[in-house]
Amino acid sequence: MSSMFCFQCQEAAKGTGCTIQGVCGKTSDVANLQDLLLYTVKGISIYSVKARELGVTDSASEQFIIKSLFATITNANFDRDGFIARVREGIVIRDGWKKRLAGSLADVPLAGHDAGLWTPGTDEVLEAKAAAVGVLATGNEDVRSLRELLTYGLKGMAAYMEHAAVLGYDEAGAQAFLERGLAATLNDELTADELVGLVMECGKYGVDVMALLDRANTETYGNPEITKVNIGVGDRPGILISGHDLKDMEELLKQTEGTGVDVYTHSEMLPAHYYPAFKKYSHFVGNYGNAWWKQNEEFASFNGPILMTTNCVVPPKDSYKDRLYTTGNTGYPGIKHIADGKDGAPKDFSAIIEQAKTCASPTGIESGEIVGGFAHAAVMGVADQVVDAVKTGAIKRFFVMAGCDGRMKSRNYYTDFAQALPSDTVILTAGCAKYKYNKLDLGDIGGIPRVLDAGQCNDSYSLAVIALKLKEVFGLEDINDLPISYNIAWYEQKAVIVLLALLYLGVKNIHLGPTLPAFLSPNVAKVLVDTFGIGGITTVDEDMERFLSVV
Template sequence: MSNMFCYQCQEAAKGTGCTIQGVCGKPSDVANLQDLLLFVLKGISYYSVKARKAGVNLEATDKAIMDGLFATITNANFDREVFINRIRKALELREEVKQAAEAAGVIFPVELPEAAVWSAYEEADLDAKAGTVGVLATGNEDVRSLRELLTYGLKGMAAYAEHAYQLGYTDNAVFAFTAKGLAATLDDTLGAEELIALNMEAGQVGVSVMALLDTANTSTYGHPEITKVNIGAGTNPGILISGHDLRDMEDLLKQTEGTGVDVYTHSEMLPAHYYPAFKKYKHFVGNYGNAWWKQDKEFDSFNGPILMTTNCIVPPKDSYKDRIYTTGQAGFPGVKHIADREEGGAKDFSALIEQAKTCQPPVEIETGEIVGGFAHETVLSLADTVVGAVKSGAIKRFFVMAGCDGRMKSRDYYTEFASALPQDTVILTAGCAKYKYNKLDLGDIGGIPRVLDAGQCNDSYSLAVIALKLKEVFELNDINELPISYNIAWYEQKAVIVLLALLYLGVKNIHLGPTLPAFLSPNVANVLVNTFGIAGIGSVQEDLDMFLAV
């Protein structure tokens, strides 16, 4: 056995997998403990599926599975103690679920999956077991590939479900499928055909969970509006908020009002500026910096406290480690963690506010504005203009360039590709991939900006809604008949559920880069290529010629 094995993100070492330490900075012992937590969550799911059929469902089960999956997403939580405690609590919960099922009349077979029966609480025993239950425990390469594709899709689904949950929106069908999917990875009787079907079902549920989160966000904070966002810096001390959680954004803005402390967004939190509910806060002054991977430099120059609400943490430098805070599923050893809110209450961000008052204002690293807020409601309100531009030939093609950014130099491809696109094309984007081109001067077409930013990675749902509406307007039978090409950058597991959702919706010929996922075995990759037209990227000019020839 290697020290660890992880290939869930695009930066998997050598394009195959991290075996000593994660490229993300995740130590091998933490990686293995994350595998063990997943192992126990699968055991909980095994009992939960049976219990649900008997009419029994414990809310604590759904919450634990959702939280546990989210905590194991790339760059979310690096804290060993957190995972030891979660595993111990998960083992206790597994027994509660089993007993509840038995009390409802469920009779379990004598032979149970190991994940449903294994138990230990001593730290040394947890570490010993953790090294044996990871990805490579599944011997068949194709089965392993399909199980991991499903698992990573479920992780992405859990992240979106968590954000909706924080706003009071839930969907039992999402929780039920999550348990069903995890339990299925324990079933050695399921072959490739059944696992492919489960992945497609995950795509269907992925659409549902993104729609749920869209409803949660827009019902709570209003529909995103076209907004110019300042990217300079003010003269007051500030707090920088990164990640994805809008409920945390709300709590922070309320608590900083009138304190003399400004609030700035970073990376995936940029789209918070597009929501009407947040525009009333005069101290919500702008966006600072770029995508997540540049934080080691940008957090230094910001000077004030930084709040990480979700994944996308880079191991912090000593120069700002005393100014960084985590909350929710995020965590890092030696970093202060803000506790979850009590039901009906708010998180307490007073420590950040008091520290901010003692800090210098941010160092200005750029000036100007960027424009966003082109979620489905906004774009559909411009439908006549957009359709007219297409019919007149002013817009020849849309390019969906949603997804993630990352450290690899090869990702400069997306900046070069956006810059090389003809003037009669429009980019539809969501996620932090936009930072590769959202500050380029690409102009507009008849008043329509050539970069339409729908928001966070979960707002890829908006791009699907827009495509489906255009299909209806143009009276087409197939979504693939639209003048839309898909050139998507991916990094982590939320991008996986977005991909599965697009495949479920029937979208074909998606190009993924900068590399195809390491967890796709050659046979599974061939299925995706032959069935859905999935492909990688080439050179900018070759890809442009190919897309524009369609």
């Protein structure tokens, strides 16, 4: 008997699933409570879907669903007590919907489902329930696979919706689908074909949500600009900010201005340097370190406090535990948490700032600069140069190598692959996968760097926009006729929604690595292979020959 079961990330134990403790570090009780929270938001969705049909919505319910999904993403939140509190809050919201729909309950599909009926009782009863409602509660392997593929896409979508929401942007259609998709995973009458349809529809809304977040970021902070980012350190105390939330970035920069404390980005926060709104802060020094999985060593040498704004938290070591802070949907037992401001007020970062003043300046681990900011607006600004390079043969092929980095040594494949690419090829990247090659000296092609970093994982949308624009410029009918190959590294659920979005846009022959998702059953994997040409990776030499032989 396993004490838990989780296979939502690429590092699922033995390539099948974690059954004792998550490779990410979450304990079995936390894993089960995350499953129960998910079960609870599905129960809420049973009723909110019907309410929406009647023209009734509730922003508190919507935000609870989004935040709950975000909190269950890999490496986001490890706080057992926090999950118990969220479940209890969710039951109150669910039962509130039931009261509001009292006269229409007979017309609510799935109203008799246990997810809409169960009550938590004591913590012991609640935890017993948590152990019974996880992934394996769905017995049919293919139905389970499709339900989980949809669920993980919804989790990734919710994360991007949350980033947009804090900037005041929302998408009613995506919220409605979020709830409809969650409820659908409880419906035993849906066929496999109907579930496949919902998965593809999730990709459609994934495109919409990433476009929404792109608009939220650029209208708030300006279009990213091609930028050289310092990777060295200064001699003043610093705060290191990691994760993805640009609103937290803005508020921290404002509150540290004039304090004598510098601010550095880490991992997925690197692209903050590309936005014009942040360039006015002279104490915004540079980027420190690499991808999320190296934080155990890099946070120790940073010396100052660290702020985790979103997922990518690794269980902390004692060497920096007293300097680590979480905020938003992140959490870890015993770690200080900075709460949201009340009634729209900014978060209060005074505690982290005061601690920073008492710390030594960061210990340098590298020096120099890296270049990024090649989001769609910046690339379109030099589109003529890019198109000419393709027409003259100076650029033979683009390789989209976006996605995630991770701990597995097999991910060194992506460094080796980047180094092996011919000098007439260009890498398009977004997400923390770039740390496998963004510090290599790969040169340029007529002034165009051979690694074009569009930004965070959600900025994979930019890569799709660039591809669609090139399709238009070259007068092609099919995006797959472009000289673009896709060799993408994945890790967690935000990568899943990016993949579904690309599939919705018609992109085929995407290669995923270092392994295909454990949650794809053989039959579901076959559907993706047969329909979209999804494939895995092999060796650098074999894959290089395969990619470069494409005409």
